[in-house]
Amino acid sequence: MMSSTLRGAEPRLGERDLMVAITGFAWVVMTLFSVAFIALLQQLMHWVDWDVEDTVTWPWRHELAYTAFFALSSTVILSLVNILSEPLVGLTMTNCVLLILSTYNNVILTLRNKVVATAWTLALVSIYFPGFSWPLVVLFTGYVFLLWAEQRWFLPFDAHPTVTVLVQFYLGVGYWLLADNVGMDTRTLPVMLISFAMSAVTCYVFTVLLHNDHVRSLDSAKNARTDGLTGARNWMSFRDDTGTWFDGGTSFLVIAFDIDHFKRINDTYGHLVGNHVLTGFCGSLQATLSAVEPAARLYRTGGEEFMVVVPDMDATAGRQLAKRCQKTIRELQVLDDDGQPVHVTASIGISATTAADERANAVYRRADSLLYRAKQGGRNRIVGDD
Numbered sequence: 001m002m003s004s005t006l007r008g009a010e011p012r013l014g015e016r017d018l019m020v021a022i023t024g025f026a027w028v029v030m031t032l033f034s035v036a037f038i039a040l041l042q043q044l045m046h047w048v049d050w051d052v053e054d055t056v057t058w059p060w061r062h063e064l065a066y067t068a069f070f071a072l073s074s075t076v077i078l079s080l081v082n083i084l085s086e087p088l089v090g091l092t093m094t095n096c097v098l099l100i101l102s103t104y105n106n107v108i109l110t111l112r113n114k115v116v117a118t119a120w121t122l123a124l125v126s127i128y129f130p131g132f133s134w135p136l137v138v139l140f141t142g143y144v145f146l147l148w149a150e151q152r153w154f155l156p157f158d159a160h161p162t163v164t165v166l167v168q169f170y171l172g173v174g175y176w177l178l179a180d181n182v183g184m185d186t187r188t189l190p191v192m193l194i195s196f197a198m199s200a201v202t203c204y205v206f207t208v209l210l211h212n213d214h215v216r217s218l219d220s221a222k223n224a225r226t227d228g229l230t231g232a233r234n235w236m237s238f239r240d241d242t243g244t245w246f247d248g249g250t251s252f253l254v255i256a257f258d259i260d261h262f263k264r265i266n267d268t269y270g271h272l273v274g275n276h277v278l279t280g281f282c283g284s285l286q287a288t289l290s291a292v293e294p295a296a297r298l299y300r301t302g303g304e305e306f307m308v309v310v311p312d313m314d315a316t317a318g319r320q321l322a323k324r325c326q327k328t329i330r331e332l333q334v335l336d337d338d339g340q341p342v343h344v345t346a347s348i349g350i351s352a353t354t355a356a357d358e359r360a361n362a363v364y365r366r367a368d369s370l371l372y373r374a375k376q377g378g379r380n381r382i383v384g385d386d
Contacts, residue, residue, distance in 0.1 A: 023194050026092045030092060045107075074124060098172050119140075146170060253310050259277065260379040350382065350384035
C-alpha cells in the first residue's frame, strides 16, 4: 500500500522539479537579457545625455534616441520567437520584452517617450501573439494610465520602490493572466509569473545602482564645469568652449562684466550679502540672455568677473546686447540685512574675434582690457573695440 502511494507520488514530484527548473531557467534568461539592455542603455545615456549644463530645450526629442534603441532591442528579442520555434522560448522572450519595457519606462523622464515605447511593445506582441489583441489594448491602456500617475506623483522612480515594482507587476501579471484565458498551459502560468516577479525585482535593484552611478557621473562633470555658487559655467568651461569655437573657425563675441565696487559691498554689508549680489547678478543676467539671445553662454571667470560669449555675433549687435544686460543689472534688487536695497552696477567691455587673432584668448584679453578702461572711465559704462 505504501509502495503504491510512493509510486503514485513520483510523477507529481518530478513535475514539480521540472517546473522549478523551468522557472529558474526563465528567470536567468530574462535577467541576463534585461541586465544587458540596461547596461547598454546606460552607456548610450553616457554618450548622448551629457547635458551637464541643462541646455536641452525639448527633452522628449532628446530621449527619442533611447526609444529607438528600445524599439530595436525589443524587436530583436521577439524575433527569436520565430527563429527558435519553441513555445517556452516564445513565452520567455515575451517576458523579457515586458520587463525591459517597464525598466525602460523607469529610467526615462518624458511621458511621451514612455507612451511611444509602450505602443511599440503592444504592436509587437499583437503581431507575434494575435490571439488576444483587444484584451491587450485594455491592459496596456491601464498601464499608460499608471505611468501617467507615476509621472505625476511618484518620481523619481528610485524614491518610490514599492509603487514602481507594483506597476511592473501590473504589466507582467496582467499579461499572463490574459494569456491563460486564451488557452495557455495552466502549468506554465506560475512559471511565467514567478520568473517575471523575480526578474523585475532583480532588474529594479540593478537599475537603481546604475542610475545612481549615472547621476554621480553627471554631477561630477557638472561640478567640474560650473561655478558652485552661481551655477554659471566656470573658467575651464570658458576656456574649452572658446578654444573649440576658435579652432573650428567659428567667430564669437565676448562681453566682459565686472561688478563695480564689489569689495566695498563685501566690506560694508558682509560676505553673505555679497554672495546674494553674485547669485542675483548671475540669475538676472542669465534670464535676460535666455530671453533675447538663447545662443549666449554665461561664465563666471573670477570673483566678481563674468563673461558672456555669443557665437556668430558682430560688434554692433553685441553692443545692443550689452546695453540690454546693463539695464537688467541696474534694475537688480538685492536687499541687505536691514531690508535696504544694495545698488549694483557693472563695467562692461566688448570684443569680437578678428582675422589677426592667433589664439582664442586674444579676444578675452581685449575684452578684459576694455572692461578695465570702462572702470577707469568712471565705471557703470560700456567700452567696445568698434
